[in-house]
Amino acid sequence: MTLGQIPTRTGVVGGGQMGAGIVHALLLAGSEVVLLERDLTAAQGAAERVRRSCGKSVERGKIADAAEPMGRLTTTTDAVDLAACGLVVEAVPEDEQLKRETLQRVEAVIADDAALATNTSSISLDALATSLRRPERLLGLHFFNPVPASKLVEIVIASATDEAWRERAVTWVRDGLGKTPVVVADSPGFASSRLGVALGLEAIRMLEAGVASAEDIDAAMSLGYGHPMGPLRLTDLVGLDVRLGIARYLERELGPRFAPPQLLVDLVEQGHHGRKTGRGFYDWTKESTV
Known part of the structure; x- marks a missing residue:
């Protein structure tokens, strides 16, 4: 199911500065968002970052109030809660082994027709894909800070990424998030x-x-x-x-x-x-x- 051009239910793993910004963007696109964090304290901190970010959107006149989008946010420490998401974006720190483990953990619970994305700003997607059961659905969605204000999302295509997922990602970014997609091949540092x-x-x-x-x-x-x-x-x-x-x-x-x-x-x-x-x-x- 999709809401406009974004899956009605999406997930983000990691609620740091970038992760919270991605959650904010998905909420403003109308999606229900599940935010996965390592523990309850981290989850509470991530939710507060999203709340502050939504508050700034209210101050700038982008949305009427923060309560409605925040009402569509769920925080969790259990990856199983991502099972119904049509898109999950990994936004953990820039460490290759950590990202490998995170992507494997997410892939184990999401549906076969769900997209798996990484927000990495430099790590090879081909390297990350080697540990996945279905590497053809992995792609890069490299957001820029601050995410709510940034107009750009770099879509990174790995060697195994299926063309259908590439097309969906472009549509999600352009029509769902209202940002400009730039498509690049997997290479060190991308563009x-x-x-x-x-x-x-x-x-x-x-x-x-x-x-x-x-x-x-x-x-x-x-x-x-x-x-x-x-x-x-x-x-x-x-x-x-x-x-x-x-x-x-x-x-x-x-x-x-x-x-x-x-x-x-x-x-x-x-x-x-x-x-x-x-x-x-x-x-x-x-x-x-x-």
């Missing part, structure tokens, strides 16, 4: 992460070398090239730890041009991960919005 990380790493190297301040480097890209946000501020928003993980993966797959700058490594080791910790290349303790 967005590969280009975005390359720009971000070079900006960090420039800051490290004293070429200019973070503010001026970002202004050069925002005002000179029309980027809505400079690469250093964007890295703070994405998370320095996330960017470091992707850079190390791309370095292994594509070579030393993606080697992370020492400044990035040092900041992550010091616990400065960007906006979520209050400090990265900027001080976020005095800012409430991006």
